[in-house]
Amino acid sequence: MTKDNHPLLSVRNLKTYFFQDEGTVKAVDGASFDVFPGKTLGIVGESGCGKSVTAQSILRIVDAPGKIVEGTITLTRANGNQVELTQLQPDSQEMRDIRGAEIGLVFQEPMTSFSPVHTVGDQITEAIQLHMNVTKLEARKRGIEALRSVGIPKPERRIDEYAFELSGGLRQRAMIAVALSCSPRLLIADEPTTALDVTTQAQILDLLRTLQQQNQMAIMLITHNLGVVAEMCDDVVVMYLGRVVEQGTVDDIFHSSKHPYTKALLSSIPSIEMESRVKLPTITGSIPHPYARPAGCPFYPRCERFMEGVCDKQEPTLLAVSDKQKVSCFLYQK
Amino acid sequence: MIAYMVRRILLALLTIWMITILSFIIIQLPPGDFVDTYANTMSAGGTGITQAEKDALREQYGINQPMYVQYLKWMGLIMQGNFGMAIEWGRPVLDVIGDRLMLTIVISLAAIVFTWALALPIGIYSAVKRYSFLDYLFTFVGFIGLAIPGFMLALIVMYVGFSYFGSNIGGLFSADYAEAPWSMEKVWDLIQHLPVPAIVLGVSGTAQMIRIMRSNLLDELRKPYVMTARARGLAESRVIMKYPVRVALNPFISTIGYLLPYVVSGSIIVSMVLSLPTVGPLLLKSLVAQDMFLAGTIVLLLGVLTVIGTLISDLLLMWVDPRIRLGRQ
Ligand SMILES: Nc1ncnc2c1ncn2[C@@H]1O[C@H](COP(=O)(O)OP(=O)(O)OP(=O)(O)O)[C@@H](O)[C@H]1O
Numbered sequence: 302m303t304k305d306n307h308p309l310l311s312v313r314n315l316k317t318y319f320f321q322d323e324g325t326v327k328a329v330d331g332a333s334f335d336v337f338p339g340k341t342l343g344i345v346g347e348s349g350c351g352k353s354v355t356a357q358s359i360l361r362i363v364d365a366p367g368k369i370v371e372g373t374i375t376l377t378r379a380n381g382n383q384v385e386l387t388q389l390q391p392d393s394q395e396m397r398d399i400r401g402a403e404i405g406l407v408f409q410e411p412m413t414s415f416s417p418v419h420t421v422g423d424q425i426t427e428a429i430q431l432h433m434n435v436t437k438l439e440a441r442k443r444g445i446e447a448l449r450s451v452g453i454p455k456p457e458r459r460i461d462e463y464a465f466e467l468s469g470g471l472r473q474r475a476m477i478a479v480a481l482s483c484s485p486r487l488l489i490a491d492e493p494t495t496a497l498d499v500t501t502q503a504q505i506l507d508l509l510r511t512l513q514q515q516n517q518m519a520i521m522l523i524t525h526n527l528g529v530v531a532e533m534c535d536d537v538v539v540m541y542l543g544r545v546v547e548q549g550t551v552d553d554i555f556h557s558s559k560h561p562y563t564k565a566l567l568s569s570i571p572s573i574e575m576e577s578r579v580k581l582p583t584i585t586g587s588i589p590h591p592y593a594r595p596a597g598c599p600f601y602p603r604c605e606r607f608m609e610g611v612c613d614k615q616e617p618t619l620l621a622v623s624d625k626q627k628v629s630c631f632l633y634q635k
Numbered sequence: 636m637i638a639y640m641v642r643r644i645l646l647a648l649l650t651i652w653m654i655t656i657l658s659f660i661i662i663q664l665p666p667g668d669f670v671d672t673y674a675n676t677m678s679a680g681g682t683g684i685t686q687a688e689k690d691a692l693r694e695q696y697g698i699n700q701p702m703y704v705q706y707l708k709w710m711g712l713i714m715q716g717n718f719g720m721a722i723e724w725g726r727p728v729l730d731v732i733g734d735r736l737m738l739t740i741v742i743s744l745a746a747i748v749f750t751w752a753l754a755l756p757i758g759i760y761s762a763v764k765r766y767s768f769l770d771y772l773f774t775f776v777g778f779i780g781l782a783i784p785g786f787m788l789a790l791i792v793m794y795v796g797f798s799y800f801g802s803n804i805g806g807l808f809s810a811d812y813a814e815a816p817w818s819m820e821k822v823w824d825l826i827q828h829l830p831v832p833a834i835v836l837g838v839s840g841t842a843q844m845i846r847i848m849r850s851n852l853l854d855e856l857r858k859p860y861v862m863t864a865r866a867r868g869l870a871e872s873r874v875i876m877k878y879p880v881r882v883a884l885n886p887f888i889s890t891i892g893y894l895l896p897y898v899v900s901g902s903i904i905v906s907m908v909l910s911l912p913t914v915g916p917l918l919l920k921s922l923v924a925q926d927m928f929l930a931g932t933i934v935l936l937l938g939v940l941t942v943i944g945t946l947i948s949d950l951l952l953m954w955v956d957p958r959i960r961l962g963r964q
């Protein structure tokens with residue numbers, strides 16, 4: 302086996318539930334996927350389908366009352382050892398060595414992801430000092446470099462500013478700089494470009510790609526934006542209500558999608574050739590309430606190809622339909 | 636930032652001015668010319684006052700002249716440190732208040748230290764370990780602390796002191812030192828007497844503050860910057876202490892200024908039960924006795940101290956919170 306097709310991170314049947322008085326929210330309910338070095342995996346799905354919780358589960362920073370109840374998350378560390386992240390204590394030394402150093406996280410909310418009373422520099426040098434064993438001065442130098450590398454102008458001044466002094470775009474970049482400051486081998490970017498205008502968005506994506514090529518970093522890109530997926534990703538995972546409903550290469554997903562949900566998602570993006578003022582098709586119905594998840598296939602109440610007596614009775618499993626493509630739908634399970 | 640400071644200081648000066656007017660009104664409050672009131676009370680107390688002295692007082696305070704002249708003359712005297720005579724005591728007001736004001740501040744500070752030292756760690760623990768056994772226990776004990784009136788607690792403490800230790804644990808000094816001039820031994824005596832009043836006065840504030848700290852911190856713990864700090868690989872204890880606790884503490888800094896009047900006015904009964912030589916009971920006595928110079932002066936001094944305290948806590952808050960310092964929400 303060559304190093305290239307050995308996954309850096311392998312998630313199997315991950316289930317993360319939030320146990321609340323009102324009921325259990327199955328935020329992630331059996332997700333499986335692999336992330337390969339130097340490649341970008343896109344994770345798409347509607348709001349609330351568990352993308353962020355998946356990312357938090359990998360880093361073991363799921364907030365109480367959330368818990369990983371099942372599944373494995375296997376990381377191949379820099380020294381080649383494989384660690385089973387679900388077996389580590391969230392606050393253990395090993396887990397903390399991985400967080401920030403081997404896996405960097407770009408958080409979804411750039412507005413509130415920095416402390417309001419600490420400078421950006423404080424938060425970036427803190428990570429560098431923690432993982433790189435360097436002096437304060439050296440950490441600051443590297444912090445400035447990290448800010449410069451994400452295209453922040455005058456980084457030696459910006460480093461002493463507070464997050465609220467930065468514009469949304471700069472803040473997003475600063476967030477990426479923190480995540481990249483210790484050269485992680487896996488970058489999890491949760492909606493790194495929401496809140497940004499199209500030009501800045503393109504710049505940030507370019508930047509990520511360049512950095513990826515430089516040091517074979519793997520990227521897990523979480524987004525609603527299928528345009529971004531088409532542009533950035535090698536592989537795609539489509540999630541619905543905490544489950545992976547379809548996965549494959551970008552080509553598979555965009556040109557021969559199988560699952561009715563994926564098809565519906567794709568047809569809801571506007572294309573240039575489309576006549577203007579044509580109403581975009583939307584996915585009918587809304588996402589079921591997290592406490593009232595339907596039995597059987599979670600998508601059946603909204604599905605155009607719903608088969609009575611099948612979809613609402615049994616749960617489909619994720620099965621291969623071709624070399625790299627897998628889908629979880631009874632239409633393809635004969 | 637400069638603009639903010641200037642505005643705050645101007646506002647403080649304006650408030651102090653309003654307080655002087657209020658104090659002046661208090662002094663003018665009893666019916667009739669207050670020199671007469673003064674003279675009557677003095678002679679009722681046995682110490683007569685001659686017509687010449689009366690005229691001198693009238694001249695000094697500008698009685699018979701328009702109100703604003705009276706006010707200005709009074710202010711002028713205050714500026715020179717002359718706050719008038721305390722009728723009941725037959726001594727200058729400042730003499731009567733002097734030590735008491737300082738002791739009030741000392742007790743208030745002791746109560747604040749006690750409150751913070753206890754409430755902050757418990758509040759932090761309760762928020763971080765929400766719904767744990769100890770959290771429930773602290774909540775329970777805290778509500779009891781809130782529900783028991785201070786004077787009741789004071790009585791209980793006194794009772795326990797008497798029946799188990801056979802000593803009077805009220806007051807701030809042992810009999811030997813009460814009237815003695817200040818010395819190291821007297822200070823040490825004071826320090827030994829401080830814990831009981833500090834605790835009695837601090838209990839309800841502590842219970843309140845635990846609740847506030849707990850809910851402030853719970854709000855902050857939910858914020859994404861806490862999770863990003865974790866995602867950088869910091870140890871959990873460091874994440875909590877450096878980020879959300881730091882942010883949750885800010886609101887408390889702005890309460891420092893209000894603590895002094897709170898302790899003084901909220902503690903009159905407690906101070907009387909514990910026979911503390913503080914300003915609270917004095918204020919009550921002076922009002923009962925219509926000793927207006929004393930009452931007016933106490934109101935004036937407390938008001939000014941409160942304004943200064945508030946100003947200091949505002950400036951402190953500005954110093955620790957960049958959002959205010961840099962003029963952004
Ligand atoms: N701390 C929490 N407590 C309770 N439920 C939570 C918590 N965090 C997430 N959830 C629930 O888990 C589910 C998945 O949330 P998640 O944030 O992963 O969605 P998402 O796919 O990232 O959505 P978005 O695209 O809006 O970011 C949601 O139903 C959400 O309500």
Ligand SMILES: [Mg+2]
Nearest residue numbers: 352353409491
């Ligand atoms: Mg999300």
